[in-house]
Amino acid sequence: xxxxxQIPAALSVPEGENLVLNCSFTDxxxxxxxxFRQDPGKGLTSLLLIQSSQREQxxxxxxxSLDKSxxxxxxxxxxxxxxxxxxxxxAVRPRGSYIPxxxxxxxxxxxx
Amino acid sequence: xxxxxxxxxxxxxxxxxxxxxQCQVDSQVTMMFWYRQQPGQSLTLIAxxxxxxxxxxxxxxxxxxFPISRPNLTFSTLTVxxxxxxxxxxxxxxxxxxxxxxxxxxxDGTRLSIL
Numbered sequence: 023x024x025x026x027x028q029i030p031a032a033l034s035v036p037e038g039e040n041l042v043l044n045c046s047f048t049d050x051x052x053x054x055x056x057x058f059r060q061d062p063g064k065g066l067t068s069l070l071l072i073q074s075s076q077r078e079q080x081x082x083x084x085x086x087s088l089d090k091s092x093x094x095x096x097x098x099x100x101x102x103x104x105x106x107x108x109x110x111x112x113a114v115r116p117r118g119s120y121i122p123x124x125x126x127x128x129x130x131x132x133x134x
Numbered sequence: 135x136x137x138x139x140x141x142x143x144x145x146x147x148x149x150x151x152x153x154x155x156q157c158q159v160d161s162q163v164t165m166m167f168w169y170r171q172q173p174g175q176s177l178t179l180i181a182x183x184x185x186x187x188x189x190x191x192x193x194x195x196x197x198x199x200f201p202i203s204r205p206n207l208t209f210s211t212l213t214v215x216x217x218x219x220x221x222x223x224x225x226x227x228x229x230x231x232x233x234x235x236x237x238x239x240x241x242d243g244t245r246l247s248i249l
Contacts, residue, residue, distance in 0.1 A: 053235075066177075068237045068240075115238075121179060124176045
């Protein structure tokens with residue numbers, strides 16, 4: 023059974039710092055990995071999707087990498103801003119299934 | 135990407151009552167899902183809503199408690215029946231568009247509190 027772990031569980035940083043959020047998974051037979059952002063009490067917003075054949079994806083100040091062999095993905099946030107404050111969730115979709123496994127998220131606070 | 139409208143956005147309900155949550159998508163989608171997110175927890179899949187047939191429920195979730203309808207490829211409802219305080223959660227509708235290598239998208243969720 024796939025298990026997805028996100029470290030750290032919570033992070034508080036001053037504005038302007040570059041951040042790395044980690045996601046690890048136990049079964050490397052994945053179809054893709056998706057990073058989401060969730061604001062308090064709200065739904066999930068898709069940030070980046072990495073297919074199993076890809077190594078990384080970039081969108082603006084966000085860069086996500088994937089290393090299937092080691093079961094790891096990182097989300098890099100450059101020059102963090104207070105508006106980046108949210109919970110970031112990683113979801114791993116196994117091969118042959120539409121159902122992803124979600125991590126518990128990293129709660130990020132960026133203070134001015 | 136698909137735009138998902140979920141209603142209501144929040145509600146406060148009495149114990150023993152039922153609430154139906156609606157999910158409307160602006161395009162036809164193959165897969166629709168219903169998730170629950172309990173306070174401080176990650177997402178748990180309740181069921182996959184199948185167009186024209188009964189939903190496929192995950193372990194621990196049953197049709198009598200969470201009846202689901204999906205009359206067409208753009209709309210689904212989830213009913214939370216005979217509610218108790220333990221049902222207080224955020225309920226989320228999600229879709230998978232077209233090709234299976236496309237991202238999954240979520241509605242804004244329904245924040246449900248049971249008194």
